Amino acid sequence: MYINQVLKNRYGTNLQGQPIFRIVWSTKQLEKRLGTFNEFYGKIFIRTFRGVNEVPKYFWVKDCWVLEKWVPPQLAFTEEIPSSNEGSYEPLFMFRNLATGEDIPIVEQEVHRMIWTSLNPGLPGHRASQMRTEEETDYKKEIDFNKDVLEDANPYLVGKLHSKEAIVRP
DSSP: HHHHHHHHHOBBBBSSBSSSSEEEEEEGGGEEEEEEEEEEEETEEEEEEEEEEEETTTTSSSEEEEEEEEHHHHHHHHHHHHGGGGGGEEEEEEBBBBTTOBBBOOOOHHHHHHHHHHHHHTTTTHHHHHHHHHHHHHHHHHHHHHHHHHHHHHHHHHHHHHHHHSOOOO
């Protein structure tokens, strides 16, 4: 896939030579997971066993493109996934609207924007500060608008009072 080569060239690789970011087909992604599994021969139940078994990584979504980021072992390791001691790929974005089931097209510029956002997270409180600034700006705009309306109205009212078309009630 062309975009995977672009991502590898732009964002580099880990120590094993794997790209930091990649786009993969969800149905083809398998992982070895520790757990309790039921074993069948066709439709016939054989046994329940506890151990490591290869299972679909994205069992909840089929036939979908997924943007993944490689995470180093010190952050990724979990006992349920034995191979995570070498690091693992974690999903950043699924190119599907899970509510409607519609696929989202892969747009290179948007992929780079998602990656930039993941590499440059906002600081704690940044969103709240940004919203507060927007509210203050909107409030100032409303005050300025009302001030302009009142300033424009005053000459009109003064003219009406002067010509005795308007009166002031005590």
